[in-house]
Amino acid sequence: MIKFETPMFRPPSEANSLLVQATIGCSHNNCTYCAMYRGENQRFRVRPQDEIFQIIDELSSSKYKRAFVADGNALVMRTKNLCDIFKEIYKKNSNMQRISLYGNVSDILRKKKEDLDMLKESGLDLVYIGFESGDDKTLKRIKKGATKEETVEAMQKLKKSGIKVSGMVLLGVGGKERSFEHAYQTADMLSKGDPEYVGLLSLQVRPGAPLYKDWEDGIFELPDKYQLLKELEIIAENTELSGGYFYSNHISNYLPIKAIFPKDKDEVVSKIKEALKDKSGKQLRPEYYRDIVNQY
Numbered sequence: 001m002i003k004f005e006t007p008m009f010r011p012p013s014e015a016n017s018l019l020v021q022a023t024i025g026c027s028h029n030n031c032t033y034c035a036m037y038r039g040e041n042q043r044f045r046v047r048p049q050d051e052i053f054q055i056i057d058e059l060s061s062s063k064y065k066r067a068f069v070a071d072g073n074a075l076v077m078r079t080k081n082l083c084d085i086f087k088e089i090y091k092k093n094s095n096m097q098r099i100s101l102y103g104n105v106s107d108i109l110r111k112k113k114e115d116l117d118m119l120k121e122s123g124l125d126l127v128y129i130g131f132e133s134g135d136d137k138t139l140k141r142i143k144k145g146a147t148k149e150e151t152v153e154a155m156q157k158l159k160k161s162g163i164k165v166s167g168m169v170l171l172g173v174g175g176k177e178r179s180f181e182h183a184y185q186t187a188d189m190l191s192k193g194d195p196e197y198v199g200l201l202s203l204q205v206r207p208g209a210p211l212y213k214d215w216e217d218g219i220f221e222l223p224d225k226y227q228l229l230k231e232l233e234i235i236a237e238n239t240e241l242s243g244g245y246f247y248s249n250h251i252s253n254y255l256p257i258k259a260i261f262p263k264d265k266d267e268v269v270s271k272i273k274e275a276l277k278d279k280s281g282k283q284l285r286p287e288y289y290r291d292i293v294n295q296y
């Protein structure tokens, strides 16, 4: 039995998916707020293809409808190898309906249109991308490795090949200093890229992440909960999606929202405004509840 290297990460929505650890660690591993893959055993590597096939063979079952090919940025792998993996997952799981993975912007832009078409044809349905912000200054500071324009281009490229996009946004990642720019530019980026899913999370500075030291030294100031709510309000108010899901139900957030834009937008914006006005905090998740989570 092939053993997974741990900790292994997957999006919350893939909790019941067949997990296939094709890569170990993250090929970028440079984002300043991220402590996910800092362990010695998590140095980035791609598993040999025969090991990946063995994992699929060992874990496949008719109970799975979804598969997630882990770990960080599995899209960095060769197109042909990924296609073979997707086909094998479909072959061995009779009820499989959807395959997804993490991809970063530079890996998406590096793939040719033909590569993305091949990945789609072989069964790739959805790519999770950590956008974090649409503010170029913030993106540079957090060493995300992509600009707002490149992020929009990556979304459009995937969509042209019929691959859906689920993007994560990190409230608070611009710090107090870039809070408003972060929110407005993020809304603009989302409107231009029009992803099918937007998941908003709130930054929690973790020991092990380079940003932690800046936070301890007072160089980076985390916005308070009302400023995070203000960011959420600005993003919700200024984001135009054509039927996309807009979710802030991740456990790290103070105000959980589940909406489809534009249908639920007015209602959601009113709900955020109301929570912002009510300084009692009764409408917000308590701090202890948020503390029990990891970032993703």
Ligand code: SF4
Pocket: 026, 027, 028, 029, 030, 031, 034, 035, 036, 037, 072, 104, 130
């Ligand atoms: S946030 Fe994502 S891309 Fe950045 S280092 Fe962490 S796992 Fe890698």
